[in-house]
Amino acid sequence: MLQHENLPDSSCSVERSFEILGGAWTFMVLREALFEDVVQFDNFQTNLGIARESLKRVLNRLVRNGVMDHRPLAPGGLRKGYFLTEQGRDLLPALVAALNWGQMWASEGEVPECLTHKNCGHPLEQAIVCSHCHTNVDPRDVSFTSRIRNRSKGREKFAKMRYVEQALLERQQPSSIARTMATIGDPWSFLIIRECFYGIRRFDAFQQRLSIASNILATRLKRMVAAGVLQTQPVVDQPHLFEYRLTEKGLALYAVPLTIIAWGDKWLTGANGPPLILTHKPCGHAFSAELRCHSCDMTVTLDDVEYQVLT
Ligand SMILES: [Zn+2]
Ligand SMILES: [Zn+2]
Secondary structure, eight states, X not given: OXXXXXXXOSXXXXXXXXXXXXXXXXXXXXXXXHHHOOOSHHHHXXXXXXXXXXXXXXXXXXXXXXXXXXXXXXXXXXXXXXXXXXXHHTTHHHHHHHHHHHHHHSOTTOOOEEEEETTTOOBOOSOEEETTTOXXXXXXXXXXXXXXXXXXXXXXXXXXXXXXXXXXXXSSSOOHHHHHHHHHOSHHHHHHHHHHHTXXXXXXXXXXHHTOOHHHHHHHHHHHHHTTSEEEEEETTEEEEXXXXXXXXXXXXXXXXXXXXXXXXXXXXXXXXXXEEEEETTTTEEOOEEEBOTTTOOBOOGGGEEEEEOO
C-alpha cells in the first residue's frame, strides 16, 4: 500500500475540492455542462430528472466557487444561463476518471456512453496518467508526504450530504459517471476510500480519523463491500478482528481523487502550496494527474473530446 512519512490529517485539497464538488449530483450536472453544453436551468433539470431545489443548490454552489458563471444567455438579455468558467472546464480529467472507472468496473454488460479523442479518433480509456512519465496510475506506485497539521473545519457539512441511489442518478439515461458516483459520490464514502488509500484499514481507525458516527460508517463500509470495492479479511495475529482492504476494483478508483487533488492544487491552493506532496515512485518525480490520450500520447482538453451517448 502507500508509503508515507507523516500520515496526512484528514484535511487536504481533496476535502476542500469535494466540498465544492459536493457529491453525485454535482458530477451529473458537470457531465451535462462539459459534454452536452447544457447551460439552462430547465435543460439541466429535464436531462437529469433532478429535483429543482437540489439542482438550485448544486448550481449555486458551483457559481459561488468559481466553477460556473451565472450570466445572461445573450448579451443584454434578461434570461440567464450557467456557463463553465476556465476552472470549471478544467474538471474534465475528474469527469473522465469517473467515466473510465464506471466503464471498466461497473458497466454491467453495456457501456452507456463513449468519449473519443477527436484528434486521433480513438476512445479515451484509462486516460489519467503521471504528468511526467505518462504511465497509468497504480496507487501502489504513489507515495506521499503531508504538510497538513491542522484539522479541517466544516465536517458537519458532509454529514448533511446524502447518499444518492444509482437508479435515481440514471433516471433519465444510463451513465458510467452515475455508476461511479453511486459508489463514491457521497462525501463520506469518498473520505473512507481516501483513508483506505492512506493505509487505514480498521473500523476504529476510520472512526477516529473521520469523526464519523459508527452507524454511518458501518452502513458505508457494508455498501462498499457489497459493491466489491472493499473486502474484509482477518487481522494477522488477531484473527478475531477483521479489517477492510481495497480490492483491485477499489484500487482503480484512485484516479478519481488524484484528478481532484490535481484540480485543487491548481485552483484552490493559496500561498502555502499544495497540502499533499505526491511522488510517483517508478519515475521518481512529483506526481500530478494528467489527462492524456493513450493512443496518440497527447494531452487532452475539453475542445478535443467528443461525447456520445450509446444507449
Ligand atoms: Zn511518473
Ligand atoms: Zn488520441
